[in-house]
Amino acid sequence: MDESVNLILLVCCVLLLVSVVAVRLSYRTGLPVLLVYLAIGLVVGEAGLGLEFQDYGLTADLGLIALAIILAEGGLTTRWSVMRPVLGQSLVLATVGVAVSVGVVAAGAHLLLGFDWRTSVILAAVIGSTDASAV
Numbered sequence: 001m002d003e004s005v006n007l008i009l010l011v012c013c014v015l016l017l018v019s020v021v022a023v024r025l026s027y028r029t030g031l032p033v034l035l036v037y038l039a040i041g042l043v044v045g046e047a048g049l050g051l052e053f054q055d056y057g058l059t060a061d062l063g064l065i066a067l068a069i070i071l072a073e074g075g076l077t078t079r080w081s082v083m084r085p086v087l088g089q090s091l092v093l094a095t096v097g098v099a100v101s102v103g104v105v106a107a108g109a110h111l112l113l114g115f116d117w118r119t120s121v122i123l124a125a126v127i128g129s130t131d132a133s134a135v
Contacts, residue, residue: 102128
């Protein structure tokens with residue numbers, strides 16, 4: 001086996017091990033897991049240890065796969081007893097909240113950036129539609 005493949009496997013395994021340990025420590029200390037992951041990324045990346053990653057296509061693919069896994073896990077592990085008390089608020093946020101976000105972003109794109117209304121609404125639908133639901 002090529003030495004570079006061995007090195008890549010070693011780095012991936014060490015990062016996975018560090019991530020698992022970091023999650024356990026974050027639960028005990030009360031730090032958000034995302035903050036710990038960002039810190040690990042800063043330490044390992046170009047600003048820290050100097051690990052360079054130039055394959056942007058692979059990054060996009062891995063991000064999409066991770067997003068699908070995260071959404072599936074969230075949908076499969078959410079209990080109805082937890083959702084029922086906030087169902088009305090969730091529906092309002094997912095409909096009216098998204099519509100308001102799209103309207104505000106479209107108005108901003110039209111007035112501040114000078115786009116025509118059609119382009120502004122399309123841009124707003126792409127960018128602003130996840131804003132209210134992400135909060």
